[in-house]
Amino acid sequence: MAVPIADLEVRLLLEAIFDRYHYDFRSYAMASLKRRLGQACDHLGATTLSGLQERVLHQPESFAELLQYLTVQVSDMFRDPEFFRVLREQVLPVLATYPSIKVWVAGCSTGEEAYSLAILLHEQQLLDRTIIYATDINSVSLRAAASGVYDITRLRSFTENHRRSGGSGSLSDYYHASGGSAIMDAALRRKITFSDHSLATDNVFSEVHLVTCRNVLIYFDLALQERALNLFGEALVDRGFLGLGSKESLRFSTVAPLFTEFALAERIYRRKASS
Amino acid sequence: MKRPIDLVVIGGSAGAIEVLHRVIERLPGKFGPATAIVVHIPAEGPSLLAEIFNTQPGLKVKLAEDKEPIAGGTIYFAPPDYHLLVEKSGTFALSLDERVHFSRPAIDVLFESAADAYGERLMGVILSGANVDGAAGLKAVAAAGGVAVVQSLESAEMIAMPAAALGEVPGSIEVDVAGLAELLNNCAQQRADDGR
Numbered sequence: 001m002a003v004p005i006a007d008l009e010v011r012l013l014l015e016a017i018f019d020r021y022h023y024d025f026r027s028y029a030m031a032s033l034k035r036r037l038g039q040a041c042d043h044l045g046a047t048t049l050s051g052l053q054e055r056v057l058h059q060p061e062s063f064a065e066l067l068q069y070l071t072v073q074v075s076d077m078f079r080d081p082e083f084f085r086v087l088r089e090q091v092l093p094v095l096a097t098y099p100s101i102k103v104w105v106a107g108c109s110t111g112e113e114a115y116s117l118a119i120l121l122h123e124q125q126l127l128d129r130t131i132i133y134a135t136d137i138n139s140v141s142l143r144a145a146a147s148g149v150y151d152i153t154r155l156r157s158f159t160e161n162h163r164r165s166g167g168s169g170s171l172s173d174y175y176h177a178s179g180g181s182a183i184m185d186a187a188l189r190r191k192i193t194f195s196d197h198s199l200a201t202d203n204v205f206s207e208v209h210l211v212t213c214r215n216v217l218i219y220f221d222l223a224l225q226e227r228a229l230n231l232f233g234e235a236l237v238d239r240g241f242l243g244l245g246s247k248e249s250l251r252f253s254t255v256a257p258l259f260t261e262f263a264l265a266e267r268i269y270r271r272k273a274s275s
Numbered sequence: 276m277k278r279p280i281d282l283v284v285i286g287g288s289a290g291a292i293e294v295l296h297r298v299i300e301r302l303p304g305k306f307g308p309a310t311a312i313v314v315h316i317p318a319e320g321p322s323l324l325a326e327i328f329n330t331q332p333g334l335k336v337k338l339a340e341d342k343e344p345i346a347g348g349t350i351y352f353a354p355p356d357y358h359l360l361v362e363k364s365g366t367f368a369l370s371l372d373e374r375v376h377f378s379r380p381a382i383d384v385l386f387e388s389a390a391d392a393y394g395e396r397l398m399g400v401i402l403s404g405a406n407v408d409g410a411a412g413l414k415a416v417a418a419a420g421g422v423a424v425v426q427s428l429e430s431a432e433m434i435a436m437p438a439a440a441l442g443e444v445p446g447s448i449e450v451d452v453a454g455l456a457e458l459l460n461n462c463a464q465q466r467a468d469d470g471r
Contacts, residue, residue: 007363029360029362029368029370030362030363031360031361031362031363031368031388031391031392032358032360032368032370032372032388034388034391035360035370035372035384035387035388036372074371074372074373215371217341218341218357218368218369218370218371219370222342225342247340247341247354247357247369248341249340249341251340251343252340252341252342252343252344
C-alpha cells in the first residue's frame with residue numbers, strides 16, 4: 001500500500017467514525033481493514049489516514065465515500081452452488097414443516113444472496129409463506145439490493161451457479177433484461193425486506209428459521225464474530241439453521257456448543273434445542 | 276542472519292509448485308518457523324495443494340483457516356479464491372477483497388500484512404512466476420526489517436515475478452532451490468539454537 005498507516009491512526013479514525021456517525025468498525029479484522037483504508041487514501045487523494053480523518057469528520061459526503069471502502073461488496077448469486085444444493089435438498093424440507101418461514105440474510109450487501117434464496121424457496125413452492133429479511137449497514141448497497149438490478153454480464157456466471165446448485169427452472173425466468181441490466185422479478189422483490197441493521201451495534205429483531213451470513217464474519221475480529229454468532233443463536237428457533245461462508249466455521253468460536261454441525265463441508269449448522 | 280525467524284511467507288506462480296516440492300522435501304522434520312504460501316491457482320475446484328505437499332512426515336501441511344492461530348512447524352497454503360492475511364494477534368485472516376494483480380489470493384496481500392505483523396521476525400521468499408505480484412509485498416517485508424529472498428533468475432522457470440521483486444528489493448538474497456532449502460534449514464537451526 002502506498003500510504004503508510006499506523007495502527008494508532010486506524011484506531012483514532014474508527015473511534016471518530018463511531019462517535020460522529022455511529023458506524024462501529026472498531027472490531028473489524030485489522031489486516032484487511034488497514035488494506036482497504038490504504039486504498040481509500042489512494043483513491044480519495046489523501047496522503048495520510050489522519051488527513052482522511054479530518055475530511056471525513058467535517059464532510060459527511062466524504063464519509064459516505066469512505067464507507068464504500070469499509071464495507072465489502074463482493075457477492076454472487078448462488079455463490080458456492082453446493083451450499084445451495086444442500087439448502088435445497090436437506091434444509092428446505094425441514095423448513096417446509098413450519099406454517100410460515102422467516103429467513104435472515106445478515107450482511108446482504110447488494111442482495112445477490114437474498115434473491116438466490118428467494119428463487120430457491122420459490123422453486124420449492126415455499127416462497128409464498130416466507131419472509132426474507134436482508135440486512136446490511138451500507139445504505140448504498142441496500143438501495144441497490146432493493147432495486148434488484150444487476151449488470152447483465154454477471155448473469156452468465158449466476159446462471160451457471162444456479163444450474164450447478166440443482167435449480168429446476170432457468171434463472172432467466174426470474175429476471176427480465178433491459179438494456180445492459182437484468183431486473184429481478186417484482187414478485188421476488190416483494191418477498192424480501194431490505195433494511196439497515198448492524199451486527200456490531202443492533203439486536204435481534206425477529207425470530208427466524210434460517211440465518212445465512214456468508215463471508216461477513218471473516219471481516220470481524222473474534223469478539224465481534226462472537227457477538228454476531230450470539231445474535232444468530234438468539235434469533236434462531238430451536239433447531240433452526242445457520243449457513244456460513246465456505247471458509248468460515250465455528251471452530252475458533254466459544255459459541256460452537258450452541259450449534260451442531262449439519263453439513264460441515266457446506267458450513268451449515270443447526271441450533272441446538274434450548275434445554 | 277542474526278534474528279530468529281518466526282514466519283516464512285512464500286509466493287510464486289508459474290513454475291513455483293515444482294520448486295516448493297523440492298524445497299519442502301529438503302526441510303527437516305522439525306522445522307520451527309511457521310510457513311505461509313500463496314501460489315496462484317485457478318479459483319474453481321477444491322484445492323489439492325495441501326494434499327500434494329503432505330509428503331513430509333514431520334511437517335503439517337494444511338489450508339489456512341480464518342482466525343486460525345499460526346503454529347510453528349506448520350505449512351499453510353492460502354485457500355483458493357481468498358486472500359490470506361496475517362493479523363498482529365498471530366492468527367490468519369481471509370478476505371474476499373478485490374483481486375490484486377488479477378490474483379486472489381495475492382502474494383502482496385499476504386506479504387504486506389505479514390510484514391506489518393511480524394516485522395523483522397519475517398522472511399519473505401519470491402519464487403518463479405509470470406506476473407509482478409509479490410514485488411510490492413517483498414518491499415514491505417524488507418522495509419519492516421524482515422529478510423527478503425528471491426529465487427535466482429537462472430534457476431527460475433519464469434522470471435517476471437522474481438525479476439520484479441529484485442527490481443523493488445535489489446538487496447534481496449538470491450538463491451536457487453538448494454540454496455533456499457539451506458537458508459530455511461539455517462533458519463530452523465538458528466531458532467533451535469535460540470531455544471525457541
